[in-house]
Amino acid sequence: MLRIAFSRLGSFVLTLFIVSLLIFATMDLLPGNAAAILLGTAARPDTIAALEQQLGLDQPAYIRYLTWIAGAFTGDLGSSASYGVPVAGLIAERLQVTLPLALIALVIAVAIGVGLGVMAAARPRQAPDRAASVFAQVGIAVPDFWFGILLILLFSVTLHWFSAGGFPGWSDPVAAVKALLLPAIALALPQAAVLTRVTRSAVLDVADEDFIRTAKAKGLTERRVLWRHAVRNALVPIVTIIGLQFSFLIAGAVLVENVFNLPGIGRLAYQSLAQRDLVVIRSVAMFFAGLVILVNFAVDLAYLWLDPRLRAAR
Amino acid sequence: MTNATATAPRFALGPRFGLHLGIAITALVIGMAVLSRFWTPQVPTRLQIANKLKPPLTSGLAGTDALGRDIFSMIMAGAWNSLSIAFLSVLLGLVVGVGFGALAAARRGWIEEVIMRFADVVFAFPALISAIMIAALIGPGGGTAVLAIGLFNIPVFIRVSRGAALRIWALDFCLAAQAAGKGRFRITVDHVLPNIAGAVAVQATIQIGLAILVEAGLSFLGLSLAPPAPSWGRMLSDAQTYLAQAPWMAIAPGVTIAIAVLGLNLVGDGLRDVLDPRSRARS
Numbered sequence: 001m002l003r004i005a006f007s008r009l010g011s012f013v014l015t016l017f018i019v020s021l022l023i024f025a026t027m028d029l030l031p032g033n034a035a036a037i038l039l040g041t042a043a044r045p046d047t048i049a050a051l052e053q054q055l056g057l058d059q060p061a062y063i064r065y066l067t068w069i070a071g072a073f074t075g076d077l078g079s080s081a082s083y084g085v086p087v088a089g090l091i092a093e094r095l096q097v098t099l100p101l102a103l104i105a106l107v108i109a110v111a112i113g114v115g116l117g118v119m120a121a122a123r124p125r126q127a128p129d130r131a132a133s134v135f136a137q138v139g140i141a142v143p144d145f146w147f148g149i150l151l152i153l154l155f156s157v158t159l160h161w162f163s164a165g166g167f168p169g170w171s172d173p174v175a176a177v178k179a180l181l182l183p184a185i186a187l188a189l190p191q192a193a194v195l196t197r198v199t200r201s202a203v204l205d206v207a208d209e210d211f212i213r214t215a216k217a218k219g220l221t222e223r224r225v226l227w228r229h230a231v232r233n234a235l236v237p238i239v240t241i242i243g244l245q246f247s248f249l250i251a252g253a254v255l256v257e258n259v260f261n262l263p264g265i266g267r268l269a270y271q272s273l274a275q276r277d278l279v280v281i282r283s284v285a286m287f288f289a290g291l292v293i294l295v296n297f298a299v300d301l302a303y304l305w306l307d308p309r310l311r312a313a314r
Numbered sequence: 315m316t317n318a319t320a321t322a323p324r325f326a327l328g329p330r331f332g333l334h335l336g337i338a339i340t341a342l343v344i345g346m347a348v349l350s351r352f353w354t355p356q357v358p359t360r361l362q363i364a365n366k367l368k369p370p371l372t373s374g375l376a377g378t379d380a381l382g383r384d385i386f387s388m389i390m391a392g393a394w395n396s397l398s399i400a401f402l403s404v405l406l407g408l409v410v411g412v413g414f415g416a417l418a419a420a421r422r423g424w425i426e427e428v429i430m431r432f433a434d435v436v437f438a439f440p441a442l443i444s445a446i447m448i449a450a451l452i453g454p455g456g457g458t459a460v461l462a463i464g465l466f467n468i469p470v471f472i473r474v475s476r477g478a479a480l481r482i483w484a485l486d487f488c489l490a491a492q493a494a495g496k497g498r499f500r501i502t503v504d505h506v507l508p509n510i511a512g513a514v515a516v517q518a519t520i521q522i523g524l525a526i527l528v529e530a531g532l533s534f535l536g537l538s539l540a541p542p543a544p545s546w547g548r549m550l551s552d553a554q555t556y557l558a559q560a561p562w563m564a565i566a567p568g569v570t571i572a573i574a575v576l577g578l579n580l581v582g583d584g585l586r587d588v589l590d591p592r593s594r595a596r597s
Contacts, residue, residue, distance in 0.1 A: 019435055142575075143530050281446060288439075
């Protein structure tokens with residue numbers, strides 16, 4: 001068990017390393033450099049040189065790479081050229097919006113998706129199952145950011161229950177959660193739809209297994225068989241999909257934050273692009289990619305915990 | 315749980331209803347896209363400020379936007395742009411991905427290890443994030459969108475084609491071909507690729523649907539085709555400014571995206587059921 005966990009850890013670190021090299025190569029070495037891009041075509045060569053020195057661009061590439069990576073551990077990722085503040089602080093500040101947003105969305109998606117999926121699997125081919133599968137098909141096809149616009153149209157423009165966007169900060173937690181609720185629902189819709197489908201088929205897959213028959217035979221209620229035995233054993237595919245879908249959750253967050261004007265990391269990525277702030281973009285890209293890799297690593301470890309059979313294998 | 319199915323009333327719509335509905339929707343969307351190359355009710359880029367913000371049916375089928383452009387015509391022309399970017403990006407991902415996937419299955423060993431690690435690495439980049447990185451280098455545009463969505467599709471096709479190819483390689487006729495002295499490349503071309511084509515086609519259909527969603531997101535952020543080329547995503551971004559005065563601007567493009575994606579997903583699911591009857595027993 002421990003050996004498998006360590007080998008997963010090894011490939012996790014290796015993937016992180018290659019991804020960081022790739023991001024560094026595209027953002028730092030390819031045509032143009034951060035200083036020239038930032039200052040535009042009209043800049044004088046000595047102005048560019050001065051900014052290059054300020055950004056450390058006159059150093060050799062490997063030194064710049066090592067400085068960047070070392071900075072990821074010490075919390076010094078350089079300074080944003082357009083905001084004039086340290087990148088690490090900028091990311092940490094924006095994380096206070098993106099992380100709760102993603103977590104609330106994930107909770108909503110799991111509650112709806114697993115709930116509907118189990119309900120559908122309990123009565124296959126009957127009305128609730130058909131309704132769940134229509135929800136799943138439509139939910140996957142509807143763009144999350146458009147759903148967000150529709151929510152604004154209904155709850156902000158028409159009913160005036162919520163503000164149309166913006167974030168009041170965490171000094172008033174109730175207002176903060178309220179500001180994150182509509183965006184989280186928008187972000188959760190496609191995830192809930194995917195989870196509904198996966199949960200349904202995962203629960204149906206285990207429904208024919210012997211241990212389910214045994215559980216029924218010993219007189220457990222259907223509800224208990226369903227939740228304690230079937231769902232518990234269907235968790236592996238469900239957790240896998242949560243991991244695989246994480247990359248879509250992040251892409252969705254970038255869009256939804258822009259729809260709702262939330263000062264999160266996704267909006268930061270978009271704003272830095274408009275400002276041509278490569279120093280910020282490279283760290284934000286690394287942050288997002290690292291997060292996807294980390295979540296998939298966590299999913300790998302979760303398998304070992306959820307399914308004892310995998311611990312013995314290999 | 316399963317014995318209930320025998321007696322329960324079924325809401326049956328025929329075994330291939332989803333597939334047929336999907337084909338009808340997809341044909342309609344493609345037809346609309348192709349038609350827009352020859353004819354649209356109005357010129358989709360023509361500004362008629364005097365005719366701005368007209369509700370649906372008072373001017374054109376879907377009304378006009380803030381610059382007086384005919385929304386229905388923009389949706390038709392946008393279908394062409396959206397579909398071609400989605401198709402090209404999936405084609406890019408398919409060609410590269412199936413190439414590497416088939417190679418991984420044919421060679422195994424360290425080559426397979428490297429290819430799968432590469433797939434993990436590329437998979438770590440959500441399409442929107444690579445689009446932002448690419449746009450930072452070469453600017454936004456159709457090429458940026460195709461590249462970003464295509465990159466994201468590569469690991470998907472590597473995994474699908476490798477998995478399917480490994481199952482084919484384990485079959486007797488592949489062993490026989492090897493015993494007969496056929497090379498791994500020839501076996502891949504003659505036996506493996508034709509046999510994984512179905513699985514790849516199913517995946518491609520679903521990925522085109524997904525690519526339409528991603529492209530809409532990219533053009534919502536202004537990372538895809540530059541204006542004035544009509545695009546569903548940018549129409550939604552324009553609509554957000556006029557949400558209170560002209561809500562119809564936000565409805566039509568979103569509904570169109572959802573219907574187009576729904577159609578492709580129904581085709582993908584239906585094809586999977588036809589090609590793999592075992593999956594139908596469950597769905």
